[in-house]
Amino acid sequence: MATKSPQILQSVGIDIGTSTMQLVFSRLTLKNIAPGSLVPKFAITDKEVYYKSEIHTTPIDTHSRLDIDKIFELIQSEFDGAAISPKDIDTGAVIITGETARNENARSISARVAEFSGNFVVATAGGKLEAIIAGKGSGAADLSRREFSIVANVDIGGGTSNIGVFKNGKAIDSCCFNVGGRMLQVDQVSSRITAVSEPMLLVLSDLNLELRKGDSVSLDDLRRICQRMSKVVLECLGVIEPSTLATKLLVTAPLRLNYKIDSFMISGGVADHVYSPRPTMTLQEATQYNDLGPLLGNELANLSQAKKIPLVKPLETIRATVIGAGAQTVDVSGSTILVDEQLLPFKNIPVAIPFVDLIPKDETTIARQVAQSISSFYESNALEKIAIGLLGEQHFSFKEIQVLARGLLQGLEPLIRKTLPVIVVLESDIGKVLGQTMRSINNQLNIVCLDQLVVAEGDYIDIGKPLASGTVVPVVIKSLVFETKQVE
Known part of the structure; x- marks a missing residue:
C-alpha cells in the first residue's frame, strides 16, 4: 500500500524578463491522494512561499546579449539570501520571457541551469507561450475554469505585453505586442530621458512628439504617452477599434476575437498600479522606478474605468510568471x-x-x-x-x-x-x-x-x-x- 505521509519538496521559480529578473523559493507538500489501496496518485496539496527575491534589472552585456555570468551571480546571491543550496532544490522552473527570450544567447542559459540543477523546467517563452504561463500564474485560467467563462489576462512587462485568453481553463488565443513600462526610461532626479526603445519611437511619432535621449520631459508628455499605450492595450483586446499604431506594435498575429470576453485581468510589473491607482501623481512619483510603469498603470486604470471594463484582481501581479516550481512525476509509457x-x-x-x-x-x-x-x-x-x-x-x-x-x-x-x-x-x-x-x-x-x-x-x-x-x-x-x- 502506498504511504499517505506527505513529502515536502524545496522548489524555486526564476523569471528572467526583458527588464527585470526575480526568484521565488517555496516549499511544496506532495501527497498521495488516492483512497485506500488504489494506484497512488500524487498531487501538490500546499505551497508555502518562504522567500521572494528583490526584483533585479536583467543583466545585459555591451553587445545587447544576456550577461549569463552576471545572471548566475544574481541567482547565486539569492540562493545565499534564502540560505539554501542548489543541491537542496528538488524541483523548479526557469522562465525566460519577453524580448529576453528572443536574445541570441537565451538558450545557453538552459545548459547552465542543467549544471546548476538537473530538476528544472526550462522554457524560453516567446510572447505566445509567455501569455499562457502568465495567465495561469495570475489565476485567469483557473477563474475561467471555475466560472465556465472566457477570461483575458494582459501581462504587461518592461518591453512587451502578452494577452492570454482562456475558456473553461484552456488557452484558446494569445498575442504579444510592444507596450511596456520601460520603453521610455527617465531619470527621476533630473527628469531627463535615459533610453528610448525602437517601439517607443513609433508611439512618439503617432503623438507627433520629438523626444530623444538626454531631453528633459514633462509630466504632461509622459501622461500622453501612457494614455496612448493604454489605448493600444484595449485595441489589442478588441475593446477599441484597432489603430495603425496598434498594428505596428504587434509582435504576433492579433487575437482572433471570435468569442466574447467575460472578464479581464492585468498582471506584470504595471499591474499593482492598475489596481491601486492614484488620483494625482507628480513627475517624481511617475518616474520613481526611472521608467513609465506607475503612470502607465494609472492611465490604464483610468481608461478601463471609462470603458467600463470588468477588471478582476489577479492572484499574482508582478510575479505572475514566477512559477513556484515544476512538480515532476516519472512514468512509463x-x-x-x-x-x-x-x-x-x-x-x-x-x-x-x-x-x-x-x-x-x-x-x-x-x-x-x-x-x-x-x-x-x-x-x-x-x-x-x-x-x-x-x-x-x-x-x-x-x-x-x-x-x-x-x-x-x-x-x-x-x-x-x-x-x-x-x-x-x-x-x-x-x-x-x-x-x-x-x-x-x-x-x-x-x-x-x-x-x-x-x-x-x-x-x-x-x-x-x-x-x-x-x-x-x-x-x-x-x-x-x-x-x-x-x-x-
Whole structure:
C-alpha cells in the first residue's frame, strides 16, 4: 500500500524578463491522494512561499546579449539570501520571457541551469507561450475554469505585453505586442530621458512628439504617452477599434476575437498600479522606478474605468510568471507505442491539449483544433517542438483511427514542413496503431507516439531512450505549479 505521509519538496521559480529578473523559493507538500489501496496518485496539496527575491534589472552585456555570468551571480546571491543550496532544490522552473527570450544567447542559459540543477523546467517563452504561463500564474485560467467563462489576462512587462485568453481553463488565443513600462526610461532626479526603445519611437511619432535621449520631459508628455499605450492595450483586446499604431506594435498575429470576453485581468510589473491607482501623481512619483510603469498603470486604470471594463484582481501581479516550481512525476509509457529511437531523448517539450472533451469524429475539425492549439503556443515563424496530448480513454474503430491520423497530420502540417518531429501523447491504448497509420500516410514522418499517459496543457515532458528492448520509454511529466486559491 502506498504511504499517505506527505513529502515536502524545496522548489524555486526564476523569471528572467526583458527588464527585470526575480526568484521565488517555496516549499511544496506532495501527497498521495488516492483512497485506500488504489494506484497512488500524487498531487501538490500546499505551497508555502518562504522567500521572494528583490526584483533585479536583467543583466545585459555591451553587445545587447544576456550577461549569463552576471545572471548566475544574481541567482547565486539569492540562493545565499534564502540560505539554501542548489543541491537542496528538488524541483523548479526557469522562465525566460519577453524580448529576453528572443536574445541570441537565451538558450545557453538552459545548459547552465542543467549544471546548476538537473530538476528544472526550462522554457524560453516567446510572447505566445509567455501569455499562457502568465495567465495561469495570475489565476485567469483557473477563474475561467471555475466560472465556465472566457477570461483575458494582459501581462504587461518592461518591453512587451502578452494577452492570454482562456475558456473553461484552456488557452484558446494569445498575442504579444510592444507596450511596456520601460520603453521610455527617465531619470527621476533630473527628469531627463535615459533610453528610448525602437517601439517607443513609433508611439512618439503617432503623438507627433520629438523626444530623444538626454531631453528633459514633462509630466504632461509622459501622461500622453501612457494614455496612448493604454489605448493600444484595449485595441489589442478588441475593446477599441484597432489603430495603425496598434498594428505596428504587434509582435504576433492579433487575437482572433471570435468569442466574447467575460472578464479581464492585468498582471506584470504595471499591474499593482492598475489596481491601486492614484488620483494625482507628480513627475517624481511617475518616474520613481526611472521608467513609465506607475503612470502607465494609472492611465490604464483610468481608461478601463471609462470603458467600463470588468477588471478582476489577479492572484499574482508582478510575479505572475514566477512559477513556484515544476512538480515532476516519472512514468512509463504503455507498450503499444511507435518511436523513432534516433530522435530521443527529448527534454522540456511543452504539451498542448487541442480537445477538452471527446476527440471529434471528422478530420477537418480535428485539424482545425490541433492547428489552433499550436498557434496559441507559437507564432508560425517561430515554431518549436511541441507534444499534442489526447485525453480520455475513448474506444476507436480502425476507421476512426484513420480519421484521427489524417486530422492530426493536417493540423501538424506547419511542424512537419519544418521537419520538426510529430510527438503525440495519448491516454488511450492506441499509440502504435495510430503512429503506424500516420506513418503509412507520410513515410518520411519523424514520429514519437506514446500511450497510457495522462498530461495537461502547459505541462512539459522529458522522453528518454526506450527500455525493455524498445517496448516502453520513460517519461517525466513536469507540471508548473500555480496558486489555486479563490480569486476575489
